[in-house]
Amino acid sequence: MSETTASNPAIPAPPPGASAAASERLVPRRVFAFLIMVFGMFMSILDIQIVSASLSEIQAGLSASSSEISWVQTAYLIAEVIAIPLSGFMSRALGTRYLFAISAAGFTAASLMCGLTSSIGQMILWRAIQGFLGAGMIPTVFASAYTIFPRSKQHIVAPIIGLVATLAPTVGPTVGGYLTDAMSWHWLFFINVLPGIGITVGVLALVDFDRPDLKLLDHFDWVGLASMAGFLGALEYVLEEGPSYEWFEDTSVAALAVVCVLSAVVFFWRVLTAREPIVDIRAFVNRNFALGSVFSFCVGIGLYGLTYVYPRYLAEVRGYSAMMIGETMFVSGATMFLCAPLVGRMMLKVDMRAMIAAGLVLFAIGTWQMTWMTRDYDFWELFWPQIFRGSGMMLAMVPVNNIALGTLAAELMKNASGLFNLTRNLGGAVGLAIINTILNDRTDLHISRLHDKVYWGNATAVDTLNTLTQRFQGMGDASLMALKQLNQIVHRQAVVMGYADAFMMMTVFFLALSTLVVFVDRPKVMGAASDVH
Structure with a gap:
């Protein structure tokens, strides 16, 4: 392009920065x-x-x-x-x-x-x-x-x-x-x-x-893929399911945690050594x-x-x-x-x-x-x-x-x-x-702390229980229903x-x-x- 421009004066040379402007378009x-x-x-x-x-x-x-x-x-x-x-x-x-x-x-x-x-x-x-x-x-x-x-x-x-x-x-x-x-x-x-x-x-x-x-x-790298799948898949499972099953107290969570660690070792070894x-x-x-x-x-x-x-x-x-x-x-x-x-x-x-x-x-x-x-x-x-x-x-x-x-x-x-x-x-x-x-x-x-405070000597708890009992009068066992309602209130607050x-x-x-x-x-x-x- 430059040679053609130089040899043919009828073709004007591109202005400075034209190629840069084109690349910015x-x-x-x-x-x-x-x-x-x-x-x-x-x-x-x-x-x-x-x-x-x-x-x-x-x-x-x-x-x-x-x-x-x-x-x-x-x-x-x-x-x-x-x-x-x-x-x-x-x-x-x-x-x-x-x-x-x-x-x-x-x-x-x-x-x-x-x-x-x-x-x-x-x-x-x-x-x-x-x-x-x-x-x-x-x-x-x-x-x-x-x-x-x-x-x-x-x-x-x-x-x-x-x-x-x-x-x-x-x-x-x-x-x-x-x-x-x-x-x-x-x-x-x-x-x-x-x-x-x-x-x-x-x-x-x-x-x-x-x-x-x-x-x-x-x-x-099929070994790398398998180890990455084991590493990340097991990690995701442990993180997703762990909180629901008390973490390593659950057999499946503990087993997959071991799979995660072993797979991670193999994965990083392959990452550093594979072609x-x-x-x-x-x-x-x-x-x-x-x-x-x-x-x-x-x-x-x-x-x-x-x-x-x-x-x-x-x-x-x-x-x-x-x-x-x-x-x-x-x-x-x-x-x-x-x-x-x-x-x-x-x-x-x-x-x-x-x-x-x-x-x-x-x-x-x-x-x-x-x-x-x-x-x-x-x-x-x-x-x-x-x-x-x-x-x-x-x-x-x-x-x-x-x-x-x-x-x-x-x-x-x-x-x-x-x-x-x-x-x-x-x-x-x-x-x-x-x-x-x-x-x-x-x-x-x-829940534990609130239950410690909700006892018969607590005036607020007693007043709340009495109010609930009166509300449930004529609907069955009012006292039991009031206790259940109070328990739900405590749980929701917790x-x-x-x-x-x-x-x-x-x-x-x-x-x-x-x-x-x-x-x-x-x-x-x-x-x-x-x-x-």
Whole structure:
């Protein structure tokens, strides 16, 4: 090109910086293809929580026991945790186009089968397949966002993927509750079918970000895959089931804990010695990626922890239906949606470390407001805590994504994206285990303490019991019914106090976490001239 220009004076030389300007231009085809992929990621993350407010309806429809129905969520989570780190290798081998299309098509087919299933065993199987195949869409979107778009445009792209990663699990109970009440629980899964077909076709037609390297499959590390599945699958099971079965006092939890440890040893040995390891952990050498992954892990605790705690409180204490829970939880989702463009603009002008710290503090304010909760906390009492939660999550999550992935070399991006998304999911699993343990232990403690105070010499307890006895006069054994009612009041109060303790724990945790930003290397301001490449 340069030679032709030099030899033919009729062809004007391109102006200085023209090639740089061209590289900064957003290609409409790629933008549209990326948005299709983002929608696929939204569906995959949404399906983690879409069933959470409708498990009782699914249980009734499939005639499942209370222990079996929990596996509708657990099977999806275990399969997803295994598949997310695998996606880095598979994306390099198959290319973004084919991996995403296979993931979307498989996720869609499994969703259809979940809706058609007639037994709990079939449901658990198809949910596991749905989670495993759908997981490939999540890190692929993150990797694409930081490789196909110029850095000066990432203040637009970063809030989109940050919004989807935080909004999808937050609005999951809302969407699930609405679909279940309006139609039936089957539509929690049927709703994925038509969009899934459209995503598969769109990706095959439009995505051209990279090329597959099928030779990598010749060195596929099957031992590494088996050990990773044992390590992450057993870890997820222990974290999910441990709080319900007194941890290692349960034989299955203890046995899988041993499997987890042994598999972890084999997995890390293969990662460090295999010719083509199933997971490349070199990205952790980058200080900001390592710290960003720590923040992602901790943000996952808050993201999935509160998405679990709020619906559980509303159902257990307030007696809300799936639809009412969804309407209440919608506040956080709406806040995240409204904050996304503001966060994108702030990233152009504000130190991202300050944004992360401010977001974590806002999150802590939201949980602190819940520490004096009572059994009467309703929509409006939860309104401002959810506003702080939604805005804080967006303000922290988007800069964390950019700090962790925004400066990595392109050849590390696909593996790093899988690892980064894995940390968020593992953080959610650890957070749920800790929260469940706190709720169980602190509720038992408060029940014991309240029972010690509710005795015949306590004037308040006696007056309450007499009032209840008078209320039940003529309805049978009034004294026994009054005692049962008083016991329920004590138990409910202990449960509420347990929730308050869990919120206090999260408040202290996120305030302490906000101080860790001082260890992060100062990132460059997004869109600065020095960042153009």
